[in-house]
Amino acid sequence: MNNKGQVIKYTMVSIVRFIILAIVVFAVVMLFKMLIVNDLSVTQLKSGVLYSRLIYSPNAISYVDPHTGRAYPGIIDLDKFNEENLKNATNYSEERHISAKLMLLNSKGQSIQGVNSPIYLNRLWYDRWLPLSNKKFQGLGSTERNDYNLSVLYEENEEFKQGMLKITILQPES
């Protein structure tokens, strides 16, 4: 190359060619991805399975009769309603899999005295995913949100009281 002007011109042309090449490759890949649908979305099911585990598992938050070993899915054992117990009963080794918030309220919708609520499963990713659960964001990269409200009983001062368990499950859209 003879002079500086030619070098600059050649470099500029090369950059443009690179960009065009990248666009072509990207377009071909996208076309392929669009035409071949191979996705298997189980987000709803995954959410349902976690909800069932939280409610039905004898090792999670439900009250278990010490004599029969039977779990009562509608009765919350306040001694078990904490994050440590939740992690022992439902621990995903892949942290970007799913997360949940459990809020236990009394019949007036207020927090219950002496009960640490809400409690979280995988709080780090719950906080990160929450802003993305907005309905404005959809598709890959967004978050699937499922809310469950369950009328429950809990024991306070040796009597059963009515309450509300609100569960929010967040997971990445895949």
Add this chain to the structure above:
Amino acid sequence: MNKKGEMEDLWFVVMEAVILGLTAFALFAYARNVADSTLYWKNFYARDVALVVDTMHAAPGEVNMNYDFLNIPRLLELELSKDKVKVYEYEPGVDKSKLSPGTFYFAQDKYIQVEPSSFFSYYFVLEKANFPKGSEFSSKISVRQQEEAVSSEIIKESCPEAITQAVLKEKKIYIKAENTKLSSLEAAVKDLFKKRVYAETEEEQYNNNILNLREADAELIVILSFSQDSKLNVYYNENDVNSEKLACILLLNLQNTDYFQGKSPSKKSSTQLSADLQRFFAQKDAVVIELGSETDNVPLADTATAIFSSIRSYYE
């Protein structure tokens, strides 16, 4: 543009060609994988089995679940570990770290033990059993799988009676492909022994009894060969009832596979073999299996499973 400029231009074109070539290769590999739907089924069964295990965790009592697969085109190998299910396409002799599995996670419960196991894409039983009170775990989730082989009743009715009962892992079995085209089948049969007979800690025993066994040390010889026609032939020693029994079981199991159905299977005397192959029958229990002339078409997984199941039935 001078010579240097032309060279740079040439390099750019070469680079473009390489990038496009790699992209095309990756896309075609992906499309081929999708076309035979293996990728789909790997992901499907990873999700399905993991979600079933997840659900089982919540069940308060004991559970037995019968699980069967759809008619999928490839044999899959499933790996259940304490926190996930991995599904590979079955590739005997290939290091699993080189394969890309379909993976799906399930939640662990501190009080429930999940027994790690490896099994195949046909009928299995998923079991949740409770431990007695005071144990470290409250219950255990495990997988039980039976071979898809001809039942022992049919073998008993159809094959000669001979007492061949023995502990399989203690037997020295020489398995050899006479044709290089069948060496992958040889590897697949040996691999099944490794996975289903020997524990991980018994690798040395597997190496001595199966993988690196010399012909002279063998207690049973199984030779894999091809024939001039498309027929399935199993050769046995007419003077040895054990050899005849194994030949009979092999024929029953091989005929049971889709590929060999209607291939005019026959049991033949070893005297019809060439002198080179007859030598195997001299002092040992032996069989020679001729798998037809089109050895490239023999389905690896099904045939290997049939041969492995036969040898196992022979020692039961």
